[in-house]
Structure formats: C-alpha cells, structure tokens
Amino acid sequence: xxxxxxxxxxxxxxxxxxxxxxxxxxxxxxxxxxxxxxxxxxxxxxxxxxxxxxxxxxxxxxxxxxxxxxxxxxxxxxxxxxxxxxxxxxxxxxxxxxxxxxxxxxxxxxxxxxxxxxxxxxxxxxxxxxxxxxxxxxxxxxxxxxxxxxxxxxxxxxxxxxxxxxxxxxxxxxxxxxxxxxxxxxxxxxxxxxxxxxxxxxxxxxxxxxxxxxxxxxxxxxxxxxxxxxxxxxxxxxxxxxxxxxxxxxxxxxxxxxxxxxxxxxxxxxxxxxxxxxxxxxxxxxxxxxxxxxxxxxxxxxxxxxxxxxxxxxxxxxxxxxxxxxxxxxxxxxxxxxxxxxxxxxxxxxxxxxxxxxxxxxxxxxxxxxxxxxxxxxxxxxxxxxxxxxxxxxxxxxxxxxx
Amino acid sequence: xxxxxxxxxxxxxxxxxxxxxxxxxxxxxxxxxxxxxxxxxxxxxxxxxxxxxxxxxxxxxxxxxxxxxxxxxxxxxxxxxxxxxxxxxxxxxxxxxxxxxxxxxxxxxxxxxxxxxxxxxxxxxxxxxxxxxxxxxxxxxxxxxxxxxxxxxxxxxxxxxxxxxxxxxxxxxxxxxxxxxxxxxxxxxxxxxxxxxxxxxxxxxxxxxxxxxxxxxxxxxxxxxxxxxxxxxxxxxxxxxxxxxxxxxxxxxxxxxxxxxxxxxxxxxxxxxxxxxxxxxxxxxxxxxxxxxxxxxxxxxxxxxxxxxxxxxxxxxxxxxxxxxxxxxxxxxxxxxxxxxxxxxxxxxxxxxxxxxxxxxxxxxxxxxxxxxxxxxxxxxxxxxxxxxxxxxxxxxxxxxxxxxxxxxxxxxxxxxxxxxxxxxxxxxxxxxxxxxxxxxxxxxxxxxxxxxxxxxxxxxxxxxxxxxxxxxxxxxxxxxxxxxxxxxxxxxxxxxxxxxxxxxxxxxxxxxxxxxxxxxxxxxxxxxxxxx
Numbered sequence: 001x002x003x004x005x006x007x008x009x010x011x012x013x014x015x016x017x018x019x020x021x022x023x024x025x026x027x028x029x030x031x032x033x034x035x036x037x038x039x040x041x042x043x044x045x046x047x048x049x050x051x052x053x054x055x056x057x058x059x060x061x062x063x064x065x066x067x068x069x070x071x072x073x074x075x076x077x078x079x080x081x082x083x084x085x086x087x088x089x090x091x092x093x094x095x096x097x098x099x100x101x102x103x104x105x106x107x108x109x110x111x112x113x114x115x116x117x118x119x120x121x122x123x124x125x126x127x128x129x130x131x132x133x134x135x136x137x138x139x140x141x142x143x144x145x146x147x148x149x150x151x152x153x154x155x156x157x158x159x160x161x162x163x164x165x166x167x168x169x170x171x172x173x174x175x176x177x178x179x180x181x182x183x184x185x186x187x188x189x190x191x192x193x194x195x196x197x198x199x200x201x202x203x204x205x206x207x208x209x210x211x212x213x214x215x216x217x218x219x220x221x222x223x224x225x226x227x228x229x230x231x232x233x234x235x236x237x238x239x240x241x242x243x244x245x246x247x248x249x250x251x252x253x254x255x256x257x258x259x260x261x262x263x264x265x266x267x268x269x270x271x272x273x274x275x276x277x278x279x280x281x282x283x284x285x286x287x288x289x290x291x292x293x294x295x296x297x298x299x300x301x302x303x304x305x306x307x308x309x310x311x312x313x314x315x316x317x318x319x320x321x322x323x324x325x326x327x328x329x330x331x332x333x334x335x336x337x338x339x340x341x342x343x344x345x346x347x348x349x350x351x352x353x354x355x356x357x358x359x360x361x362x363x364x365x366x367x368x369x370x371x372x373x374x375x376x377x378x379x380x381x382x383x384x385x386x387x388x389x390x391x392x393x394x395x396x397x398x399x400x401x402x403x
Numbered sequence: 404x405x406x407x408x409x410x411x412x413x414x415x416x417x418x419x420x421x422x423x424x425x426x427x428x429x430x431x432x433x434x435x436x437x438x439x440x441x442x443x444x445x446x447x448x449x450x451x452x453x454x455x456x457x458x459x460x461x462x463x464x465x466x467x468x469x470x471x472x473x474x475x476x477x478x479x480x481x482x483x484x485x486x487x488x489x490x491x492x493x494x495x496x497x498x499x500x501x502x503x504x505x506x507x508x509x510x511x512x513x514x515x516x517x518x519x520x521x522x523x524x525x526x527x528x529x530x531x532x533x534x535x536x537x538x539x540x541x542x543x544x545x546x547x548x549x550x551x552x553x554x555x556x557x558x559x560x561x562x563x564x565x566x567x568x569x570x571x572x573x574x575x576x577x578x579x580x581x582x583x584x585x586x587x588x589x590x591x592x593x594x595x596x597x598x599x600x601x602x603x604x605x606x607x608x609x610x611x612x613x614x615x616x617x618x619x620x621x622x623x624x625x626x627x628x629x630x631x632x633x634x635x636x637x638x639x640x641x642x643x644x645x646x647x648x649x650x651x652x653x654x655x656x657x658x659x660x661x662x663x664x665x666x667x668x669x670x671x672x673x674x675x676x677x678x679x680x681x682x683x684x685x686x687x688x689x690x691x692x693x694x695x696x697x698x699x700x701x702x703x704x705x706x707x708x709x710x711x712x713x714x715x716x717x718x719x720x721x722x723x724x725x726x727x728x729x730x731x732x733x734x735x736x737x738x739x740x741x742x743x744x745x746x747x748x749x750x751x752x753x754x755x756x757x758x759x760x761x762x763x764x765x766x767x768x769x770x771x772x773x774x775x776x777x778x779x780x781x782x783x784x785x786x787x788x789x790x791x792x793x794x795x796x797x798x799x800x801x802x803x804x805x806x807x808x809x810x811x812x813x814x815x816x817x818x819x820x821x822x823x824x825x826x827x828x829x830x831x832x833x834x835x836x837x838x839x840x841x842x843x844x845x846x847x848x849x850x851x852x853x854x855x856x857x858x859x860x861x862x863x864x865x866x867x868x869x870x871x872x873x874x875x876x877x878x879x880x881x882x883x884x885x886x887x888x889x890x891x892x893x894x895x896x897x898x899x900x901x902x903x904x905x906x907x908x909x910x911x912x913x914x915x916x917x918x919x920x921x922x923x924x925x926x927x928x929x930x931x932x933x934x935x936x
Contacts, residue, residue, distance in 0.1 A: 072721060076721035097724070098724035098725065098726040098727055098900075127725060130729050131721070131728075132721070133720075133728065133732065134720035135720055135721060277686075278683075278721070280725050281724060282686070283686070283900060
C-alpha cells in the first residue's frame with residue numbers, strides 16, 4: 001500500500017464518531033484525527049471503569065513481514081520472543097537501536113508461521129526494512145487497511161454476548177480469533193493493558209462504520225458509551241503504561257542523545273527476553289550499566305495539573321514530569337517523571353512543583369509525591385472492578401504486558 | 404625460496420579468512436604470539452592482490468599491486484622475512500613526474516636535482532620548494548603515529564573527535580605557527596586547492612595531485628584529498644627512509660615470504676580453501692564453513708576479506724544491529740584504476756631519463772588540468788581519454804623478471820569505470836591503446852617494444868584477485884571511511900560487534916596499500932584479547 005499523500009486523515013470511523021462528538025475536541029494520533037472528548041470526560045472515564053465504552057482504535061501503523069525468514073526477521077527486530085506465538089496470538093514488545101535504546105513500542109501479531117504483523121503508533125517501515133535486509137522475507141506497509149474498535153469495561157463481555165461473539169469472551173489475554181457475522185468479518189482480540197476487561201475488534205476499513213453500528217446496537221442494553229482519547233489517556237496513566245512521544249522519545253529522534261532510554265529505564269525490562277537469541281541492541285543491553293535516570297511512576301497527594309513540573313529532592317531538582325492525571329477511581333494523582341535513579345534510592349521524600357495556577361497561592365515547597373506501589377494500585381483497581389462486575393469476569397491483571 | 408607444506412592444524416585458536424598480505428602478516432604475528440593459526444586462502448596461491456604472475460613466455464611481474472608503499476620495516480624484521488629469502492631490489496624508489504618536453508620533476512632524496520628541474524619551469528617555485536616540501540613532511544609526521552597504531556576510538560558518541568585531537572595536539576607542538584595553521588586547513592581541503600595555493604608550476608601541481616589521487620577513486624577537487632596526499636607522505640617515508648619499494652621477484656615474493664614466515668612459526672597456510680560462511684553461536688563467531696562442506700572451529704575468526712563481504716555475505720543473517728548494517732551497506736567500495744602489464748622486447752627510452760631514473764616510479768600527470776580531466780571522464784561514466792598513470796619497470800633492478808635483455812612494465816592507469824563500455828572487449832582494448840599512446844608521448848619507441856600485454860579493468864581485478872569492485876583498498880579512502888570510521892564505528896579497531904570476529908584487511912585503519920599495518924595491528928588486538936583464555 002502506498003504512503004498516504006495526506007499526513008493527517010479522518011479515521012475510517014469518522015462518519016460515526018463525528019456526530020457523537022459534542023465538544024468538538026479532537027486530537028491527532030498516528031496520522032488520524034480522533035475524538036478527544038465526546039460529551040464528558042467523567043462519563044467516559046467511568047464507562048471504562050464501571051460500565052463499558054467503545055473507542056476508535058484505528059490509529060496505528062501496520063507492517064506485514066512475510067516469507068520463509070519472517071520469524072527470524074521479527075525475532076531479530078524486537079526484544080520479545082515471538083517464536084512461541086501461535087497463529088492469532090500477539091505480544092506486546094519494544095524494539096531497540098544498536099545502543100539498546102527503545103525506538104518503538106507495539107504489538108506483534110502472528111498471522112501464520114510465515115506472516116507477522118507489527119502494529120505501532122509511530123512509523124517504522126525504514127527501520128524494519130533495514131533490519132530484515134538480507135533475509136528471505138518482504139515488508140509491506142498495511143497501514144489503513146484495517147480499522148480498530150476498542151471495547152473496554154467490566155460489561156465488555158456482555159456486549160460481545162449480545163453481539164453474538166460468545167466465543168470471544170473466553171479468549172485469553174494476547175489471543176485473537178476470526179469471527180464473522182452477517183456480512184461482517186472481524187478479528188477479535190483480548191487485550192490486557194489498562195485494568196478493565198478489554199477487547200479489540202479489527203475490521204476492514206471499509207466495513208468499520210458497519211461494525212461500529214453493530215457494536216453500538218449490541219451495547220445499547222449495557223449502556224455502551226463512546227469513549228474519547230482523553231479518557232483512554234487517563235486509564236493509561238492509571239495503569240502505569242508509558243507512552244512514546246509523551247513520556248519518552250524514540251531513540252531515532254532523541255535530542256539530546258542522552259534522552260534515549262533503555263527498556264529498563266522505562267520500567268519495561270519485562271519486555272526484553274534476553275535469552276531468546278540475538279536481536280538488535282542485545283549486545284549493548286547486556287553491557288548497559290544501570291540507568292542513571294529512570295521513568296518513575298509517581299503518586300501525588302494533590303490534584304493536578306502535574307505537567308510541566310519539576311521533581312525536587314530537598315531544594316535540588318532531580319527530575320521532571322512528562323504526563324500525569326488525577327485518578328478518580330484511586331483518589332490520587334499519578335504522574336510519569338524522569339528522575340535521577342539515585343534520588344529514588346534514598347528515602348528522603350520527593351516533592352512535585354506544580355505549575356502555578358491562577359487564583360491559587362504559590363507553593364514554594366511543592367506537594368509531596370512518592371514512587372507509587374504498582375501492586376497496590378493494581379489490587380485497588382481489580383477490587384473495584386470485582387465489585388462492579390455482575391457476571392464475575394475474573395481477575396484482570398493490571399500491567400498485563402507479559403501476555 | 405623453498406615452499407614448505409604447512410603442518411596441518413586441526414583445532415586452531417584462530418582462523419584467518421583470506422591469505423592476502425595483511426592476513427599473512429596477521430598470521431605471522433599470531434603464530435609468533437603462540438596461537439595456533441590456520442589461514443584459509445580460496446585461490447591457488449596466497450597473496451591476494453600482491454602476487455607475481457606470468458605474462459607470456461618467460462616474463463613475470465606483479466600482476467595487481469606493484470609497489471610496497473609504507474611496508475613497515477619492523478614487520479619484515481619481526482617476522483624474519485630475510486630468512487625466507489625476501490630481498491628488496493633497491494632502497495626506496497624516487498618519484499618522477501614526467502613532462503613531454505623532458506623537463507621532468509624528481510621527488511626523492513636528491514633535493515638539488517629537484518630544484519634544478521623546477522628552475523627549468525619557474526624560478527618562483529624553485530626557491531621555496533624545499534621549505535614547503537619540508538613543511539608537508541612535518542605535517543605528515545603529525546599523522547604518522549595515527550597510521551601505526553590502532554585508530555583512536557571515540558569513547559562514546561558525544562566525544563567524537565577529542566581522542567584524535569589530543570594525540571595530534573602533542574605532535575602539533577613541534578610545528579611552526581603557520582604550519583600548524585596549515586594543518587588545520589588541510590584536512591577538509593582538496594588537493595587542487597592545496598597545490599594551487601602552494602605552487603605555480605603546473606607540472607608540479609599535476610604531480611602532487613596525482614600522488615594524492617592515485618589508487619583512489621576520488622575527484623582531485625573533492626574535500627579531503629589534501630589529507631590523502633599527507634597520508635601518502637606519512638606512509639611512504641619513515642625516519643628519512645623512502646618506503647616505496649619493490650621486492651626481488653615481484654610482490655608475490657613478499658607474500659610468499661610472509662606465508663613461509665608464518666609457516667615457520669607453526670601456522671597452517673592452506674590454499675584452495677574457500678570459506679563460504681562464518682558460523683555463529685548465539686551471535687558469536689565460532690567457526691567457518693568451506694565450500695567442501697568442511698567446518699573448522701576456532702575462538703577467533705579473523706577476516707582478511709573486505710568488510711562488506713565479511714559482514715553482509717559471509718555472516719549468516721540476521722547477525723548485525725540495524726544501525727551497523729545500515730552503515731556497512733553504504734560503505735563505498737569501488738575500484739577506478741586499471742592495471743596494464745606489459746612484456747617488452749628491450750628497454751624503451753623515455754625522453755630525458757637515464758635507465759637509472761627509469762627504475763623509479765614514473766608518474767604521468769603533466770598538469771593539474773590533466774588530472775582534473777582524467778577524473779572528469781569518470782564522472783561521466785567513461786574511461787579517461789588521457790589517463791593519469793603510475794609506471795614502474797621493475798626488471799631494470801630485478802633481471803629475474805624477464806629473459807635476458809627483455810623487460811616488464813607495470814602501469815596503473817586512472818580513471819576507469821568498473822567495466823569500461825559495459826564489459827565490451829573493444830572498449831577495453833581502446834583504453835589499452837590509449838594508455839599505449841599516452842606512454843608513447845614520453846617514450847616514443849614504446850610501440851615497437853611491446854611483445855605482450857594484458858589489461859585488467861576493475862571488473863577483471865575483482866574476478867582475478869577476489870577484490871570486490873576491483874577496489875584494492877577494500878573501500879574508498881575518504882575522510883568518512885578512515886580512522887575510527889573505517890570500515891564503520893563499532894568495527895574500527897579490528898574487533899567487530901560480532902564477538903570472536905576480527906578484521907585484518909585493508910578495510911580497516913589505516914587502509915589500503917601494501918603496508919601490512921592492518922594485519923599487524925589486528926594481530927596485536929587479537930593477542931591481547933584471546934591470549935590466556
């Protein structure tokens with residue numbers, strides 16, 4: 001598929017999402033314009049956490065690697081082991097440059113033994129092509145061929161049930177299945193990244209509006225709400241998932257160079273399978289010293305905004321916030337911040353210097369913050385979900401990146 | 404020389420892929436250092452581009468490379484080459500810039516002669532030449548330590564130039580203020596600009612431009628060519644000794660002696676042993692596979708093959724980090740010189756030269772415009788109409804090369820595309836005729852003397868000597884492919900990103916030329932890393 005001439009385009013779901021968007025708040029993501037907030041951030045957030053929400057998940061770039069050496073090529077490209085993926089299974093991964101610095105984040109879907117698809121929110125064609133050069137496989141960009149619909153919330157399974165896709169409810173995280181209904185051919189996958197039960201529906205771009213209509217109709221009884229990008233962003237921050245382009249930059253774009261980060265510095269060391277065989281950056285990662293700066297997940301005992309802000313230790317700035325949000329569910333603020341590793345090691349409390357707000361007194365000492373306890377946050381979100389889930393959807397692992 | 408069978412080593416410590424002169428130097432040093440070494444040469448004889456071949460009945464000459472340029476005398480001593488019967492024909496060769504009217508220029512030991520020769524062209528150059536030449540010599544002194552040692556490596560990407568600058572800085576202290584300024588100017592300069600700025604005699608400008616560009620596929624107007632000139636000076640003179648030399652028996656005698664010296668130290672030098680691949684175990688080089696299917700394992704695999712072939716063909720893919728692979732795939736490797744070998748009935752007479760003079764290195768580059776035009780043709784994809792040349796007649800000093808009274812002449816002619824006329828024989832012959840006509844401008848009787856000849860285009864050089872692109876430097880020597888950038892960052896100090904894999908060929912610092920420095924430096928690196936493991 002040739003590169004689109006227009007750099008920012010309407011999503012294949014635009015005809016469905018636009019009329020529902022009462023705020024006219026839009027964002028750009030991976031070449032598409034997406035609804036930021038449909039009606040109310042609050043309503044959309046709680047749909048994800050207590051009801052069920054549908055969002056436009058079409059904003060991704062897709063690259064298909066196929067041929068006898070496709071597996072070898074993908075294994076060489078990404079840090080995560082791919083060989084064990086059965087057709088239909090996918091895994092979250094990162095990929096690194098020669099220095100072991102993260103270039104991209106995405107998921108690798110095994111289509112068959114000789115075909116893999118990489119989905120990511122940043123362009124990666126040149127890097128993939130150069131990485132698999134010399135191998136018997138080809139790389140095709142399939143960006144835009146498929147649209148994505150995200151179905152998230154404690155009642156997501158019920159919506160699938162109404163839709164008639166019962167089999168999909170039983171999917172394990174990281175699994176997908178093909179499913180057809182009345183002239184519509186879908187691939188349904190079970191995600192596991194932001195706390196709530198989450199499914200993804202991929203469909204040919206041309207069929208996307210029809211799929212949206214069907215899902216919305218199936219979800220009417222469950223109170224299915226369209227959810228915008230801002231609520232998803234909130235859920236992401238709660239779940240502690242750093243975002244490329246917001247919390248860190250691709251190593252290929254890092255200026256200064258020292259702002260490039262290893263998976264360990266991003267808290268994504270679990271996405272690296274060191275023992276799987278050679279991959280780009282492995283040599284460097286094995287030699288890499290402990291990172292001097294890490295992307296810390298902080299909990300802040302005060303309301304936002306949190307960015308831009310410095311992190312202080314005593315009077316000394318030791319870090320800066322990249323993104324953050326108040327979590328209505330947890331009743332606490334969460335923020336990502338680049339912090340000197342040494343500053344985190346010592347017990348002296350950290351303070352966050354919030355940007356001055358009109359009409360509010362200055363805070364010369366900032367507000368207290370601390371590295372958050374991911375396990376406790378995860379437990380709290382799960383407990384909350386358990387209480388709102390009528391059908392007992394089972395425990396959903398937070399930070400389920402190890403799918 | 405007695406050619407010994409080498410003793411067979413079944414479980415080597417180190418395998419050297421390719422028995423070119425650098426591979427053999429490396430083998431000699433490694434064996435001397437106590438490692439069990441196997442050299443695997445694909446062709447029938449060792450030597451790569453440094454071989455002596457037959458040309459017709461009774462004539463032999465250095466078929467590809469025809470001079471040792473900057474071969475470190477320490478290497479000959481360390482490896483005891485004299486014991487293998489290795490002998491130079493002469494002390495260093497002088498360099499003569501040919502002029503059609505006989506007003507030749509002489510670069511070498513005899514400064515008084517050069518002054519007289521220049522005086523015949525211009526009084527304004529004759530006087531200051533000695534001073535300027537000495538300045539060039541001192542600038543070459545500044546960079547000479549760089550060619551002997553492994554290149555200074557940037558500690559990391561932020562600190563790219565400082566190690567080199569520190570090293571150079573100490574040397575710079577010995578320069579005069581204006582020389583120091585010139586040094587800083589010279590690196591990014593073109594040789595055209597440097598000679599235009601320094602002299603007014605066109606013949607001298609042409610000669611020096613040729614010295615910068617000979618053997619390199621570069622435009623004399625290109626930035627960095629002045630540095631190539633300094634590099635040649637640094638290579639070709641050491642402690643006042645001119646290191647432009649020719650061994651008795653041609654360059655093949657050098658590589659044969661190197662092979663024998665390595666064998667004498669216990670190395671196993673095998674010919675007709677073509678390596679088809681390097682074996683990896685979890686990303687580390689552990690052995691090689693031969694075309695016979697034979698497999699040989701060792702803890703150090705050393706490639707004397709050019710870097711592009713080594714990394715992109717010999718290694719199973721995928722084996723490299725993407726950034727490194729990208730740099731390697733853009734590594735420029737192309738020969739732009741043809742080699743013409745001639746068998747001569749008797750010695751031709753070059754106007755105004757004695758036979759003593761003719762034993763030197765004769766350069767055909769009578770003006771700066773001549774050199775520029777020679778390149779101009781290449782930039783249009785054609786062979787030069789009036790090629791720049793380096794001519795030697797080694798049989799003057801070494802009668803063993805030709806039957807009694809007869810001679811051999813060896814010519815490097817520049818510039819030619821990879822395959823002139825797309826591989827058409829007629830185009831090749833036309834180029835050969837052009838070379839003959841050009842030589843006849845300086846030695847009018849050459850036409851009657853030719854008994855036999857052969858023309859080797861870069862394509863022929865590739866096939867015959869296993870030098871991809873016909874590039875005997877294993878990669879263009881431009882500033883972006885030299886020092887810590889040769890062949891690429893991450894592989895510039897003879898080690899590579901692939902554990903256990905080393906490079907010892909001309910595609911490493913300090914680059915091409917029959918100098919043996921890469922082989923020696925690589926051996927030192929391997930010994931430091933592998934000894935006592």
